[in-house]
Amino acid sequence: MQPELTADELSTYEWQLDIEGFGQSGQSRLKNATVLISRVGGLGSVVAYELAAAGVGRLILAHAGNVQPSDLNRQILMTHDWIGKPRVLSAERRLKELNPRLEIMAIEENLCADNAEQIVSLADCVVDAAPLFQERLAMNDAAERLGKPVVEAAMYELEASLTVIQPPDTLRFRDLVPDVPAGWQRRFPVFGAVSGTIGCLAAMEAIKLLAGFGTPLKNRMLRMNLRTMQFDMIRLRYDELSG
Amino acid sequence: MNSCCLLLVLTGPLQTAIGRTEVSLHCPEVCRLGEILALFLQQYPEAIRVLGLHHVDGPSLEQIPPGLLVLQDNTLLPGKPDTEVRATGRLTLMPMISGG
Numbered sequence: 297m298q299p300e301l302t303a304d305e306l307s308t309y310e311w312q313l314d315i316e317g318f319g320q321s322g323q324s325r326l327k328n329a330t331v332l333i334s335r336v337g338g339l340g341s342v343v344a345y346e347l348a349a350a351g352v353g354r355l356i357l358a359h360a361g362n363v364q365p366s367d368l369n370r371q372i373l374m375t376h377d378w379i380g381k382p383r384v385l386s387a388e389r390r391l392k393e394l395n396p397r398l399e400i401m402a403i404e405e406n407l408c409a410d411n412a413e414q415i416v417s418l419a420d421c422v423v424d425a426a427p428l429f430q431e432r433l434a435m436n437d438a439a440e441r442l443g444k445p446v447v448e449a450a451m452y453e454l455e456a457s458l459t460v461i462q463p464p465d466t467l468r469f470r471d472l473v474p475d476v477p478a479g480w481q482r483r484f485p486v487f488g489a490v491s492g493t494i495g496c497l498a499a500m501e502a503i504k505l506l507a508g509f510g511t512p513l514k515n516r517m518l519r520m521n522l523r524t525m526q527f528d529m530i531r532l533r534y535d536e537l538s539g
Numbered sequence: 540m541n542s543c544c545l546l547l548v549l550t551g552p553l554q555t556a557i558g559r560t561e562v563s564l565h566c567p568e569v570c571r572l573g574e575i576l577a578l579f580l581q582q583y584p585e586a587i588r589v590l591g592l593h594h595v596d597g598p599s600l601e602q603i604p605p606g607l608l609v610l611q612d613n614t615l616l617p618g619k620p621d622t623e624v625r626a627t628g629r630l631t632l633m634p635m636i637s638g639g
Contacts, residue, residue, distance in 0.1 A: 339639045425639040429606070432637060452551045452636035473635050477606035478591025479552065484638040491638070519633070521550075531614040 322507035338370030340425030342495025370488030573620025
């Protein structure tokens with residue numbers, strides 16, 4: 297049983313209620329949904345903003361640390377006046393300005409093997425926007441055990457990638473990344489417009505998964521290069537990988 | 540066995556390290572993925588660090604570096620050194636990225 301939409305909600309979302317396959321049923325599903333966003337940096341902040349705007353009922357934001365000046369070229373939920381204060385609380389106040397109906401659980405921690413299962417268990421869907429493979433692996437391991445879908449989004453320089461992981465319907469994240477790649481550097485080159493682009497697409501995947509319409513990016517990976525504007529759809533061959 | 544010119548398309552940190560979007564390799568018409576990667580790393584040692592390796596010994600890698608996806612015709616190839624590859628056309632070497 298999905299929750300009733302209030303008159304205020306019907307008014308706020310009326311332009312998206314006309315979307316084929318979505319409607320009031322899809323909006324009610326969003327209202328009833330909880331999404332975990334692992335880090336609300338350049339990518340995750342845009343995911344959170346779009347999900348808040350779309351009317352997702354509850355967001356769990358996990359991100360440690362305080363706002364730094366070097367965050368501000370891309371982390372659109374952080375502001376100059378919040379430098380030195382917790383990032384996740386900056387995100388919370390900005391999202392509440394956009395959608396005061398939104399429930400937010402702000403966690404001043406990054407995901408790790410010790411806390412991933414507990415945090416993931418609270419969500420219907422997870423969006424992975426973490427900059428370290430250790431976090432991605434821990435969260436995907438937990439999501440796999442709990443049967444939760446993960447929207448895997450990442451970027452580097454002017455490139456970005458996006459896929460949906462939900463074993464056994466798809467391969468596992470560990471089929472793509474069996475262990476932490478030793479060559480990945482914590483500091484990566486980034487324009488906010490690139491992390492924002494992939495953040496919007498990741499938000500749309502989460503909305504499709506939650507509302508149950510469209511075709512999620514399962515067993516496919518969208519890879520884009522904004523330097524050349526080349527977009528490729530990669531087939532992830534589950535049969536051979538899992539064999 | 541005939542020798543072929545295989546085009547390797549580089550993405551992400553590999554492209555940054557080598558400073559090129561693609562390189563070509565001469566290799567047998569049919570060879571194994573581990574052999575192609577070993578040949579690539581011998582010719583472009585600046586890629587070794589990007590893939591988290593320290594050095595390359597021998598004619599084939601013993602395992603594919605974690606997180607390196609190899610694509611042919613936009614299809615993921617099994618990430619095993621003995622995966623047979625027809626060295627015609629192009630392969631894409633795509634290290635998984637994690638920027639967020």
